[in-house]
Amino acid sequence: MTATPETTPQTAPEASGGGLLLGIDIGTSSSKGVLVRPDGTLVAQARREHTTSSPFPGWFEHDAERVWWGEFCSLAQELLARRPAREPLAAVGVSGIGPCLLPTDDRGTPVRPAILYGVDTRAVAEIAEQNERYGAEDVIRRCGAPLTSQAVGPKLAWLRRHEPAAYAATDRWYMASSYLVHRLTGRYVLDHHSASQCTPLYDLAARAWISERREEIAPGLAWPELVWPSDPVGAVTPEAEARTGIPRGTPVVAGTVDAWAEAVGVGVAAPGDLMLMYGTTMFLVATLERPLTSPHLWGTAGAFEGTYCLAAGMATSGAVTGWLRDLTGTSYEQLTAEAAQLPPGAEGLVMLPYFAGERTPLFDPDARGLVHGLTLRHGRGHLYRAALEATAYGVRHNLAAMGEAGAAADRLVAVGGGAHALWTRIVSDVTGRAQHLPRHTIGAAYGDAFLAAVGAGLARPGDIAHWNPVVEVVTPDPAASAVYDELYGLYLDLYPATREAAHVLAARHRIDSGAIREA
Known part of the structure; x- marks a missing residue:
């Protein structure tokens, strides 16, 4: 990278x-x-x-x-x-x-x-x-x-x-x-x-x-x-x-x-533009010149009249890293530093990030989180890196679904509070795709201000390129990408291999929580 x-x-x-x-x-x-x-x-x-x-x-x-x-x-x-x-x-x-x-x-x-x-x-x-x-x-x-x-x-x-x-x-x-x-x-x-x-x-x-x-x-x-x-x-x-x-x-x-406000705020406006929003959940918004539909994604109206989008969203991303922070009583800075010292693959771990079910492209509310490959030598840094990599595998899975639906993703723009150096680097390495980072990645509020400017006649939709220019490009490391290509195959295999067990456990969870609720 x-x-x-x-x-x-x-x-x-x-x-x-x-x-x-x-x-x-x-x-x-x-x-x-x-x-x-x-x-x-x-x-x-x-x-x-x-x-x-x-x-x-x-x-x-x-x-x-x-x-x-x-x-x-x-x-x-x-x-x-x-x-x-x-x-x-x-x-x-x-x-x-x-x-x-x-x-x-x-x-x-x-x-x-x-x-x-x-x-x-x-x-x-x-x-x-x-x-x-x-x-x-x-x-x-x-x-x-x-x-x-x-x-x-x-x-x-x-x-x-x-x-x-x-x-x-x-x-x-x-x-x-x-x-x-x-x-x-x-x-x-x-x-x-x-x-x-x-x-x-x-x-x-x-x-x-x-x-x-x-x-x-x-x-x-x-x-x-x-x-x-x-x-x-x-x-x-x-x-x-x-x-x-x-x-x-x-x-x-x-x-x-x-x-969608965040997509507006980072200039994801032309067909082929796609936003990756790093937050509590991961969200992807691709801009289209015509409406497209997919049983695995969301086709929507765009932010401006005459535009369309194809969107994807993971149920968790930052939510899992927050869970690990709280579970370990360690700061994000310390966890990130420990994860950054580890090689691609977190020394033999693959995580499924379905801790709250999964939205696209699975649409399975009963999917469940999984950490595969754990040994006694793995620590909190390994788990944290595995969580970042799991999000990246999910991004790749969703990009593949968008491609199958006919949505070109020629330019990826990374935004959101989670768009820090290690996470964006891992996502680029896993997907093999460059990511453009605009000057401001502070979130949807900046897009809200731009929409207000357009509504007040102080800006036109195309002016966002001057408001928020790209200042950095993160590119993938071919050696890391080769490692992740192999692990991504394991990631895809794990869900169907464990789906039945996950659904049984999800049902068990509902039964137990129902008993607690009635008690």
């Missing part, structure tokens, strides 16, 4: 007037915010950590009032306190984890915690029922993606069946970004990209809700107006000003799911 500066010079345009852009993103385990000038200059950034609730196996939830809105307010207040004098605020952009399901009453007050995206696997029975009702192939054809734990439709059906009192109190439902927009402006909207992940409720070609399915799956609910992520949808209300410090009347754009 070598890391080299990007050779093509890119010059930022002259700074223009118009005011600052505030971008805030709500992630799985942290929230981030930035203040950015209209030329892309980063003025200030801030971060908050939070936890994800998992009251039962397969359940993952957030307290929307405390985590989503509370951390938004805290970040906004901190960033605005650091705003340079005489620089007004021009617009606000938001993003968040998704697709999620937050049921609320008609005033937008949550009636229960938000049910998170594909890591939450509670709606297995409802997925099967909706596949039977609408036809698995027709769902993919019309909606662009198969029905999986990622989809909102089965989550709505689960709520109606298992928590009838909560459903009876529900009038609206939100995702993280749309809930923040509501709290800021009073509007009830959802962007087209987020809607395209509400399988089987959104028609990808028609760019519209499927009305008959809405009433069948979730009768009696009000549905959000569909807009595009950079569309200005309202202005900050006096009530929101009092909580956030954002001046009343400041324009707010619709925002979107965090991975």
Whole structure:
């Protein structure tokens, strides 16, 4: 592996007037915010950590009032306190984890915690029922993606069946970004990209809700107006000003799911561009010139009108490294240093990273984590390196699925808090692919600020190349890649070889946890 500066010079345009852009993103385990000038200059950034609730196996939830809105307010207040004098605020952009399901009453007050995206696997029975009702192939054809734990439709059906009192109190439902927009402006909207992940409720070609399915799956609910992520949808209300410090009347754009905001923020806009988002989960977004579908991936609307995407997502990546950090009581820095001293393959270990099931390309909520090859001489550094390598094998597996679906991935852009030297080096060595690192890899909040700039008329979609140029390229080491080619074959073999046992253990886990729940 070598890391080299990007050779093509890119010059930022002259700074223009118009005011600052505030971008805030709500992630799985942290929230981030930035203040950015209209030329892309980063003025200030801030971060908050939070936890994800998992009251039962397969359940993952957030307290929307405390985590989503509370951390938004805290970040906004901190960033605005650091705003340079005489620089007004021009617009606000938001993003968040998704697709999620937050049921609320008609005033937008949550009636229960938000049910998170594909890591939450509670709606297995409802997925099967909706596949039977609408036809698995027709769902993919019309909606662009198969029905999986990622989809909102089965989550709505689960709520109606298992928590009838909560459903009876529900009038609206939100995702993280749309809930923040509501709290800021009073509007009830959802962007087209987020809607395209509400399988089987959104028609990808028609760019519209499927009305008959809405009433069948979730009768009696009000549905959000569909807009595009950079569309200005309202202005900050006096009530929101009092909580956030954002001046009343400041324009707010619709925002979107965090991975797509992050893709916007690093210039993954041309066909052939693909983003690797290193975070609690690993996410891949490929930009397309036409819609593509695959039974193993998610076809979606893009962040801008007229664009499409093919996406993939692993259920865990940083979540496993965090688990190892907590389990060993060791810092990330120490674990990384120990792992970096080891050769490719972690001296004979191969890990399956399915600690929360797996999303693409397996779509198996009952897949389970596995460390194969353990001996008494292996230590925490070996496990940590094996976890990084497991994520890299998962990336390679998903890139192969994208290629089979017809999506070219000519340029890979690495972003996210986990995009550090060792991890990106391992991913390049495992995949045999170079990765481009932009100047800013701070996350979706930067993309939120750019979407706000576009909505406020201070930038055009193509201006992101000047906002966030590539500054480094990570290239694979052929010798390491040869080792990983052999180990990747073992990685692919391990899942089918252990799937039956994993499913038995997953069922056992549900039985045992059910007994604990009832006790």
